[in-house]
Amino acid sequence: MKKYCRVNVGTIWKNKDKAREIDRDGIMYPANIQRWLLELNLDEKMSFTKDNRIDTQILYGEAVEVIEEHDGWSHVICLEQPSKQHPKGYPGYIPSSQLGDLNQEKSSQYMRVKVPKTTLFNQDFTTKQILSFNTTLPVVKIGERFVEVATPEVDDGLINIQDIELSDEFGTFKTGTMKDVIQNAKLFIDLPYFWGGMSSYGYDCSGLCFQMYKSQNFHIPRDADEQFEAMTELPINLDGLQMGDLLFFSKPDDDGFLSHVGIYMGEDMMIHAPHTPKSIEIVKIPGSYYQKILVKAARLSTI
Known part of the structure; x- marks a missing residue:
């Protein structure tokens, strides 16, 4: 079953038991990645490596294949991250609450964030998410100042057109240098x-x-x-x-x-x-x- 990340950054854990109470901001929905990382002390950050807690992360709208779901956690394959660990991509665990559905049939054109961070707005211009560089989403409609995009949450969102680049009509982005x-x-x-x-x-x-x-x-x-x-x-x-x-x-x-x-x-x-x-x-x-x-x-x- 294919699902999509519905937090700005979804952390992929080595095992569902690797997340700690101090990681709550990183595993909830909606996540607060900025607060999570700011509140961790050096030893708590070093534990990610020393205790083999985290393998990778996925961005908002990134696809995973759910292998199984148990106790609020999903065992997933990150389909956009090639890895020898699994033929389909990078494996790991993510809270099920951080995954949602994305209607990709609305458009075959995509947009990609080209600035370090940008705001994804709701239709009333309240903040839905703060998106990372390289976040990619299907385009619904291109306006003069904002691009309407499909999201893995309930409603479509709006992004400032100056903060993104557009693919061609088939979803392919221009190859750079x-x-x-x-x-x-x-x-x-x-x-x-x-x-x-x-x-x-x-x-x-x-x-x-x-x-x-x-x-x-x-x-x-x-x-x-x-x-x-x-x-x-x-x-x-x-x-x-x-x-x-x-x-x-x-x-x-x-x-x-x-x-x-x-x-x-x-x-x-x-x-x-x-x-x-x-x-x-x-x-x-x-x-x-x-x-x-x-x-x-x-x-x-x-x-």
Whole structure:
């Protein structure tokens, strides 16, 4: 059964027992992602990684396939996030209250949010949701100032036309450039890292790469190791790299596992989401810690 995320950011948990009382703002409907993340202390944020709580996130309107539902939680497959863990996409658990139905038959044209955040209004211009960058929804009607969109809640919504880009009539967005990938990533400099993060409320390293690529119609898997496997390997020579290539890192205690990824910007620079409690940043690779643990580089073969 296909369902759609009806909160601005739906968190996909490793297991339904991994959410804590302190995570209530992130698992309720409607969710309050901003308050949830602001109220967590460092140890509580570190627990997402250390205790293997969160795997990924989905955005408002993103499709999942529900495998089963029990005790208010749905076991789902994230259909828009390729993963080796399941042939159809990334698996995990999400509160059933955060899922709804979406009428996609209203239109074959879509809109995508191109700014860090924008307001989705109700028809009376009260706030329905605060949407993340890259949120995608079916277009119902295009007006002079606002676009009416179908939503996974009861009623359609309105979004400022200046904050979105439109697909063609068949739902395909224009393919951009790697320069545009970098420009979009720069929008999030100083945004705090969030393990499993896939939204402009917080990204993890592979989530940043996934969403910035997707924003220009380039598609890669969700996790860093699988992103490398899906791309063409390059020699680790900064002089031979191009803007938008991905750089992969492995610490000595990772036993060769690719535990980190960043986007090469050119001129020996990289933009990446480091780790909790740091924020998205630009670093110069030569002479840095990252030069010591750089083990792979890759390029999307379709470029």
